[in-house]
Amino acid sequence: KSEGMEVCEPCPTGSASQTGAASCELCPQNTYKSEGMEVCEACPENGSSEEGASECSCVEGMFWKDTERSCELCPQNTYKSEGMEVCEPCPTGSASQTGAASCELCPQNTYKSEGMEVCEPCPTGSASQTGAASCEL
Numbered sequence: 001k002s003e004g005m006e007v008c009e010p011c012p013t014g015s016a017s018q019t020g021a022a023s024c025e026l027c028p029q030n031t032y033k034s035e036g037m038e039v040c041e042a043c044p045e046n047g048s049s050e051e052g053a054s055e056c057s058c059v060e061g062m063f064w065k066d067t068e069r070s071c072e073l074c075p076q077n078t079y080k081s082e083g084m085e086v087c088e089p090c091p092t093g094s095a096s097q098t099g100a101a102s103c104e105l106c107p108q109n110t111y112k113s114e115g116m117e118v119c120e121p122c123p124t125g126s127a128s129q130t131g132a133a134s135c136e137l
Helices: none
Strands: 062-065 070-073
Touching: none
Parallel strands: none
Antiparallel strands: 062 070
16 A cells, blocks of 8 residues: 555556555566465476566476466477467477477378377378378379
């Protein structure tokens, strides 16, 4: 509560105050405070933040799940490399395991088209190049 205020106002995300304080302080590096939190909390394992953060950034292959307040593995067939905020789907002709920082091209004579979970072998009598979305006769 600062001078002239009649009631205490909550600090904005990324900042907190001590009881009875007149101002809010930014959350220190490697801590965060999101909507509905009272205090700055330490980032979880595999997470970090800059000063004044409302959420933590996670290492490659992991994403911030606000509802769990944790870093979670990217699902199969998605990836997150450095500088990305969210897990992105692997392009056709490539796949990934859970927690991947990149997608791997499907090997020669296999393919993966939209909606497929894994690279599948080409049907008998057809072939493909590395990274194919389909097989050719």
